[in-house]
Amino acid sequence: MPSNDIIPLPLLSTIEDPAALRQLPRAQLRTLADELRTYLLNSVAKTGGHLSSNLGTVELTVALHYVFNTPEDRVVWDVGHQTYPHKILTGRRDRMHSLRQFGGLSGFPRRDESPYDTFGTAHSSTSISAALGMALAARIKGEDRYSVAVIGDGALTAGMAFEALNNAGVEDCKLLVILNDNDMSISPPVGALNRYLAQLMSGQFYAAAKNVGKSVLKGAPPLFALAKRIEEQAKGMVVPATLFEKFGFNYIGPIDGHDLDSLIPTLENIKHLKGPQFLHVVTKKGQGYKLAEADPVAYHGPGKFDPAVGLVKSTAVAKPTFTQVFGQWLCDMAAADPRLVGITPAMREGSGMVEFEKRFPARYFDVGIAEQHAVTFAGGLACEGLKPVVAIYSTFLQRAYDQLIHDVALQNLPVVFALDRAGLVGADGATHAGAYDIPFLRCIPNMSIACPADEAECRQLLSTAFAQNHPVAVRYPRGSGAGVAVQSSLEGLPFGKGEIRRQGQSIAILAFGTLLQPALVAAEALGATVVNMRWAKPLDTALLLQVANSHQALVTVEEGATMGGAGSAVLEALQAAGLELPVLQLGLADEFIEHGDPAYLLQLQGLDAKGMQASIAQRFGALLAPAARAA
Ligand SMILES: Cc1ncc(C[n+]2csc(CCOP(=O)(O)OP(=O)(O)O)c2C)c(N)n1
Ligand SMILES: CC(=O)[C@@H](O)[C@H](O)COP(=O)(O)O
Numbered sequence: 001m002p003s004n005d006i007i008p009l010p011l012l013s014t015i016e017d018p019a020a021l022r023q024l025p026r027a028q029l030r031t032l033a034d035e036l037r038t039y040l041l042n043s044v045a046k047t048g049g050h051l052s053s054n055l056g057t058v059e060l061t062v063a064l065h066y067v068f069n070t071p072e073d074r075v076v077w078d079v080g081h082q083t084y085p086h087k088i089l090t091g092r093r094d095r096m097h098s099l100r101q102f103g104g105l106s107g108f109p110r111r112d113e114s115p116y117d118t119f120g121t122a123h124s125s126t127s128i129s130a131a132l133g134m135a136l137a138a139r140i141k142g143e144d145r146y147s148v149a150v151i152g153d154g155a156l157t158a159g160m161a162f163e164a165l166n167n168a169g170v171e172d173c174k175l176l177v178i179l180n181d182n183d184m185s186i187s188p189p190v191g192a193l194n195r196y197l198a199q200l201m202s203g204q205f206y207a208a209a210k211n212v213g214k215s216v217l218k219g220a221p222p223l224f225a226l227a228k229r230i231e232e233q234a235k236g237m238v239v240p241a242t243l244f245e246k247f248g249f250n251y252i253g254p255i256d257g258h259d260l261d262s263l264i265p266t267l268e269n270i271k272h273l274k275g276p277q278f279l280h281v282v283t284k285k286g287q288g289y290k291l292a293e294a295d296p297v298a299y300h301g302p303g304k305f306d307p308a309v310g311l312v313k314s315t316a317v318a319k320p321t322f323t324q325v326f327g328q329w330l331c332d333m334a335a336a337d338p339r340l341v342g343i344t345p346a347m348r349e350g351s352g353m354v355e356f357e358k359r360f361p362a363r364y365f366d367v368g369i370a371e372q373h374a375v376t377f378a379g380g381l382a383c384e385g386l387k388p389v390v391a392i393y394s395t396f397l398q399r400a401y402d403q404l405i406h407d408v409a410l411q412n413l414p415v416v417f418a419l420d421r422a423g424l425v426g427a428d429g430a431t432h433a434g435a436y437d438i439p440f441l442r443c444i445p446n447m448s449i450a451c452p453a454d455e456a457e458c459r460q461l462l463s464t465a466f467a468q469n470h471p472v473a474v475r476y477p478r479g480s481g482a483g484v485a486v487q488s489s490l491e492g493l494p495f496g497k498g499e500i501r502r503q504g505q506s507i508a509i510l511a512f513g514t515l516l517q518p519a520l521v522a523a524e525a526l527g528a529t530v531v532n533m534r535w536a537k538p539l540d541t542a543l544l545l546q547v548a549n550s551h552q553a554l555v556t557v558e559e560g561a562t563m564g565g566a567g568s569a570v571l572e573a574l575q576a577a578g579l580e581l582p583v584l585q586l587g588l589a590d591e592f593i594e595h596g597d598p599a600y601l602l603q604l605q606g607l608d609a610k611g612m613q614a615s616i617a618q619r620f621g622a623l624l625a626p627a628a629r630a631a
């Protein structure tokens with residue numbers, strides 16, 4: 001397929017903002033949506049990004065900006081991974097080539113990027129709460145505008161979405177919740193809600209009302225109101241109210257989310273209704289690009305590809321990622337120990353659990369986007385003598401903090417947390433960075449935190465964690481590491497023990513996790529000692545004190561927030577031992593770190609070998625040998 005530079009996009013190229021879109025005659029919107037889809041596909045093929053969800057929201061985006069007076073009317077996109085069409089129509093078309101790259105457009109809505117991005121999202125299931133806040137603010141301030149939340153069927157499974165529905169259903173405000181139901185999360189959706197939506201869709205008990213509704217929705221508002229009453233009577237007689245009506249919403253749908261002739265009149269009519277409205281829209285993930293329609297999972301977040309060819313499996317022998325190392329360990333340990341159960345909150349692929357599900361279906365639990373539930377559920381399993389492994393991205397564990405404390409740690413339950421995406425993640429940026437887990441975990445009693453330095457240690461420390469009788473988190477980053485060969489043994493490393501990796505003098509670098517590799521390089525130039533600490537909690541205090549007593553200065557290194565992190569733990573331990581020794585803490589600065597190439601971001605944080613060397617030389621230059629000072 002030719003690139004966007006040479007594909008003629010006569011209509012799309014005239015739309016610099018939604019006001020221009022609203023000037024178009026309705027008859028032209030189909031053409032606009034087609035051009036938008038073409039542009040989107042070509043653009044994401046060049047940058048990589050969340051493709052299939054965006055292909056599925058093209059018509060909905062056109063319809064929303066056409067019918068509503070954005071940005072006066074507020075549209076909040078849940079997760080926000082489906083907002084590329086929205087970005088293209090709201091003045092950012094020409095910057096799509098910079099998507100998810102350093103200094104470029106974010107892959108998610110950002111209030112500082114555009115007034116049309118009404119709320120920052122990326123973690124799911126926040127849209128209804130935020131839109132309700134906006135709707136009630138409008139009511140309080142006497143402003144006449146609509147607030148719209150667009151939420152997917154996957155995101156709707158989270159408790160937070162239901163907390164918001166529960167609150168919204170009794171409020172008299174201009175709130176519209178649009179359920180974008182594509183019958184997919186990242187992987188196939190799970191749970192009873194999904195079954196219920198399928199039932200609604202099957203139309204078995206809703207067909208009559210729906211048909212009445214459909215003709216009504218195309219009519220003028222007064223007619224609509226009349227027919228709505230007929231519809232309600234019909235529903236009252238023959239069908240139970242939907243779940244959403246029980247919550248106090250006026251339920252409308254399901255309607256075809258790719259049919260602008262359904263979407264636009266329906267939305268126009270909804271604008272005249274009073275009270276909270278719930279519109280059920282049915283879309284297809286990957287719509288309009290056959291390969292993505294056939295495999296929406298693979299095209300959920302692909303890298304760059306040629307749209308004419310599609311995704312191609314690389315034949316090069318690649319280093320295994322930490323995720324793969326975890327996935328293999330999980331299967332091996334499950335084969336060895338029947339007590340092991342694996343839990344994922346809707347991240348089967350990302351967390352490396354595809355094979356585990358195939359081999360151990362009875363011990364595999366995808367609980368949906370429900371991190372809080374996942375953690376407490378693990379607690380329950382552990383109470384009964386099972387050994388739960390919760391595979392969860394560091395950033396998403398933030399959701400389940402109280403559950404971690406109250407339901408697991410306080411009861412000292414043996415749950416293993418396989419914390420993937422610890423540290424910087426790259427293209428997803430600040431919302432997804434696993435920057436805070438060491439600080440937020442290490443203050444919890446009973447909790448331990450392992451920080452493997454490479455792939456081999458990752459497997460070993462998972463085994464160590466699994467052998468404990470209390471909660472342990474093993475944190476490892478996105479992608480691959482040093483490429484250290486992983487052994488097939490399930491033997492663990494000693495609990496809470498580090499090791500000296502390089503013996504130097506004057507200065508000792510204490511590395512926590514994968515930054516051990518650049519630390520070794522920096523130490524070579526500086527003549528410094530390097531300690532692979534392995535555990536942020538418990539700290540190997542014996543080793544720490546031994547090193548502290550034999551060096552003049554310490555440097556701590558971690559890919560996580562410096563504030564309150566492993567370096568802080570070292571300071572606390574030194575203080576407790578009454579040792580006064582200068583310590584330089586290297587880690588992520590007290591700022592949100594934007595999207596970009598992870599290696600470049602680490603460099604900007606001074607966490608590559610050169611950066612570490614420079615910081616150490618600057619702070620402790622006087623302690624270095626003259627040759628090292630000059631290097
Ligand atoms: C709290 C949280 N957990 C997990 C994720 C990862 N995640 C992003 S999109 C997604 C699936 C969302 O499904 P749905 O809302 O139906 O949108 P679709 O991808 O189908 O468009 C998941 C699990 C997240 N962003 N936030
Ligand atoms: C939107 C979202 O939360 C996920 O799709 C996320 O972007 C996946 O990240 P990984 O690519 O690291 O699995």
Ligand SMILES: [Mg+2]
Binds near residue numbers: 154155180
């Ligand atoms: Mg979905």
